[in-house]
Amino acid sequence: MDLPESFTQILKQKRKLLKIGLSTLSALLIGGTLFYFSADIKKSLQASLVASEKPLELGSFPVTVPTLKYGFAIDTFQVLEKTIEPGQFLADILLAQQLDYPSIDKIVANSAGVFDVRRLRVGKPYTILTKDSTQQAEYLIYEPNVYEYVVFELKEDKKVTRHEREITTEVRSAAGTLETSLWNAIVGQGLSYDLAAKMEDALQWSIDFHHLQKDDEFKLVYDQEFIEGKEVGIGQVHAAYYKTGENEYHAIFYDNGKTDGYYDLEGRPMKRGFLKSPVKYSRISSYYNLNRFHPILKRRRPHYGTDYAAPYGTPIYAVGDGVVIKASYTKGNGNFVKIKHDDTYQTQYLHMQKFAKGISSGVHVKQGQVIGYVGSTGLATGPHVCFRFWKNGKQVNHLNLKFPPAKPLPDEDMPRFTELRDKYMALLEKAHPVKVEDNDASLAAENGNP
Numbered sequence: 001m002d003l004p005e006s007f008t009q010i011l012k013q014k015r016k017l018l019k020i021g022l023s024t025l026s027a028l029l030i031g032g033t034l035f036y037f038s039a040d041i042k043k044s045l046q047a048s049l050v051a052s053e054k055p056l057e058l059g060s061f062p063v064t065v066p067t068l069k070y071g072f073a074i075d076t077f078q079v080l081e082k083t084i085e086p087g088q089f090l091a092d093i094l095l096a097q098q099l100d101y102p103s104i105d106k107i108v109a110n111s112a113g114v115f116d117v118r119r120l121r122v123g124k125p126y127t128i129l130t131k132d133s134t135q136q137a138e139y140l141i142y143e144p145n146v147y148e149y150v151v152f153e154l155k156e157d158k159k160v161t162r163h164e165r166e167i168t169t170e171v172r173s174a175a176g177t178l179e180t181s182l183w184n185a186i187v188g189q190g191l192s193y194d195l196a197a198k199m200e201d202a203l204q205w206s207i208d209f210h211h212l213q214k215d216d217e218f219k220l221v222y223d224q225e226f227i228e229g230k231e232v233g234i235g236q237v238h239a240a241y242y243k244t245g246e247n248e249y250h251a252i253f254y255d256n257g258k259t260d261g262y263y264d265l266e267g268r269p270m271k272r273g274f275l276k277s278p279v280k281y282s283r284i285s286s287y288y289n290l291n292r293f294h295p296i297l298k299r300r301r302p303h304y305g306t307d308y309a310a311p312y313g314t315p316i317y318a319v320g321d322g323v324v325i326k327a328s329y330t331k332g333n334g335n336f337v338k339i340k341h342d343d344t345y346q347t348q349y350l351h352m353q354k355f356a357k358g359i360s361s362g363v364h365v366k367q368g369q370v371i372g373y374v375g376s377t378g379l380a381t382g383p384h385v386c387f388r389f390w391k392n393g394k395q396v397n398h399l400n401l402k403f404p405p406a407k408p409l410p411d412e413d414m415p416r417f418t419e420l421r422d423k424y425m426a427l428l429e430k431a432h433p434v435k436v437e438d439n440d441a442s443l444a445a446e447n448g449n450p
């Protein structure tokens, strides 16, 4: 953390005094003399000790450890703590501290590129530090968020500096089962709802978080962030597990210094492309063609799909992980399935003879999973699957789309990845839901629900 220069100087001086104080103390102890601190030495000792985790004690003389806040030994100041009120501007705060307009102008000018003073937000805390109530305030500290604060020097140079707080982390785990909603499964346990967003980051290629189902299970291993001992947020999710129906998904975060991301248990990226075709051993009988002559309708009509001719009953595969958003029948499409893979891509499979067992709206499917069988239902002359690829709501020719290949991690990464994976898998295994009384859970959910 950057300490304001003046404070660093004070600290150096006080350290010197501390040394003098300590040597005086030992000399006195050696002499076995009854001793006492002069008020001055005692004061400097107190002021010089920087807050540390353990309470300090010198012999039988407890020493009050000063509180260090914003890089200042806060005990040496008069502290005024407030929050920004509606309609309150920086100038209002500074005028109340007897600053004149030229001073305020200088502070605003110095804040350029550091902090936009027009962005003070209602309800955010600020602190004014004054040496003495008879004097002008020394510092204004504004906290735009828990991670940082801005120090405005109100005297002399009127410097404006922005400081990031030191974040410490602790690896934690969480687990839950969806009874009513993901919200309740997380917040009902007193956990941060940020976990849901981070879990989605890890599993977004496999799970459609808009269509979660009752009894789905999740487990997470993540970093809990702390600032000055207080929980402030969720950091990296290291490992995520999700079970929906019979399908289980694992995502392990791995960073080799060049790229980072989530990988499955075999080291393949979670973010993966699509199968080239939805049927094996088939041939393309008709290409995507915006100017095609329709064999049944006997007129020009764009063909938004690619037809794969295959014998009746040939299995049709989901080309990517996703959730079934439609499994129904229309006169034109016959039996068809539509799958949402992510916010960008959807695929559709027409003219099925029948759906595979368990395929219906809302069901999660994995890449390569059988979703139906080749038929000729709807407007079809013979057995084939008309495969349609939707990108951002438009039907496109998937044969022209370039997807990044889903290559596994290089061999040289595998030992480290395997070690990490096993470590986090062990933690996932141990993750259990926090037991909360039913009443508390529903209350927490109600109170926290935005």
Ligand SMILES: [Zn+2]
Pocket (backbone or CB within 6 Å): 286, 303, 305, 306, 307, 385, 386, 387
């Ligand atoms: Zn077709």
